[in-house]
Amino acid sequence: MAIEYGLNEEQEMLKKMARDFFAKECPMTTVRKLMAHETGFSPELWKKMSELGWLGLVFPEEYGGSGMSFRDMTILLEEMGRIVLPSPYISTLLMVGMPVLAFGTKEQKDELLPKIAKGEVVCTLAALEEDGDWWADSINLRADRRGDQYIINGTKLFVPDARAANYMLVAARTKRTENPEEGITLFLLDTKEVWGTVSTRLKTMDETRKQYEVVFMNVPVPAKNILGELHNGWPIMKQIALNTTAALCAEMVGAGEKVLEMTVAYLKERVAFGVVIGSFQALQHRAADLVIGLEYSRSLMEWAAEAIKEGDPDVATAVSMAKSFCGDTCKKVVAEGIQMHGGIGFTWDHDMHLYFKRVWASDTAFGDGIYHRELIAKTLDEIHQLAGGGRWMKMPGRTSPTG
Known part of the structure; x- marks a missing residue:
């Protein structure tokens, strides 16, 4: 239930x-x-x-x-x-x-x-780089200490709203260690006060959200602009990921429900073979499946939001479960919505493709379902080991117990 x-x-x-x-x-x-x-x-x-x-x-x-x-x-x-x-x-x-x-x-x-x-x-976060993923070892943009400031060099990709941003939170590598989660520092840049950045618009799936490549060339940033502790920015990044992922789940649920409403309305008015196509049981079943999927998506999204609100110790698992299920479900909703609209759903003038692109882009951001299921699997592995069970070995496409 x-x-x-x-x-x-x-x-x-x-x-x-x-x-x-x-x-x-x-x-x-x-x-x-x-x-x-x-x-x-x-x-x-x-x-x-x-x-x-x-x-x-x-x-x-x-x-x-x-x-x-x-x-x-x-x-x-x-x-x-x-x-x-x-x-x-x-x-x-x-x-x-x-x-x-x-x-x-x-x-x-x-x-x-x-x-x-x-x-x-307007503010933004510059975190992703060449690998395009959300792992600590992907952060290689350098920030080198010079007196009372740091000099930033490197490139960030898929920076949202970079051209409009007045402030930019930049994740940089300030120290190399064996543990990639150590040595990351966050710098808060006032874009009007720094020089040496060049932003280039990227052609991405969702045109309703502008994303950019931002190149940093000897950009000076005062040490006082560090957010949090020096070399200890990764825990902040993880919190940003949790909050933003839950927010994207809420957006996807909203988009999915709107697409379902549009699709049901179309099924009730579109006539084919002399009858309203919504009278076809096959289409009714497909629409009913979407309703069920969205209900479960909403429940998981609300659980994740409540977990963040209450500071629940299981918040990371709640958010990963929500993102995994909401992403997969809402992608199915928008794809089915286009299909049930028929040819008109594939046209530029119809709004369906805007929802399709937004949902697919949101699913990719901060990790898709595969990424978040891997996080859940790691959590289960840790619980399994703490309970005295055997070690779980990562296998291609699945996880399987070895002891």
Whole structure:
């Protein structure tokens, strides 16, 4: 049975407000216009979102925030997913704002968080490199100490909203050790105060989210701009991954539910062979399977959000389970949605392909289902060993016990 957390009155109001707001301020015609824009988002819409308190939703009131929870944020993210919102919301709040709130110095918080809440800045995370994966040994961009500053050299790939970003959180290698998780440091760059960066737009699957290659050439960064501890940035990166992955799950669920609604509406109105195609039992069964899959996806997403909110010790497992299931299910939903729309679903003028690309891109970001099932398997392996069981050997495509 799917877990049902339900929404309280305040959360229901937030959901309705967000749905009404986005329907009015960002219809699909606006989404398509923003896709063609260089930075891919509307500063005017960004400002309106800040006026509603959404950009500081999880920040304390002392920083201009609303003091709400991560679970509340996922409600908003679902509604963003329903309209494939082109926005730096995730890159600004999840990838930078929340890490600064959790790990930043008082000066860093005072400097950045009120600006985010007011909609004055856009932020992003520069983490991925040539390998394109989320393992610590993939971070090779160098930051070398020179006096009271560090000099950054290297290249980052798939940096979201880099062209629009006022602040960039950069993961760099500051020390080489046998353990790749050690020696990683996070630097908070004010893009208006540094020189030596070149950003190049990348052609990616989802045109509603702009991503860039960013080259750092002898970029000087003051040591005071380090977020957290020197050489100990990987735990922060893991927290960023947890929060952002759960956020992407919420977006995918929202997108999947919208696609299902569009598909069912089409099945009820499309006539073929003299009858409405929704009367065909085969299509009814396919639609019913999608409903069931989305219900389980929602349950896992809500569990992950609650785990983050409560600081549950099993939060990593909850998030990996949610991402694995939500990604696989929502990819199936958007693919089935296109198929059940028939030929029109494959056209550029129809909106289905926008949802398809957003969901597939979100599934890839921060690890797809295969990656997260591997994380779950590692957790089970650790539990198995602690319980006195035999060691589990990694096999191609599966894990199998050896003792």
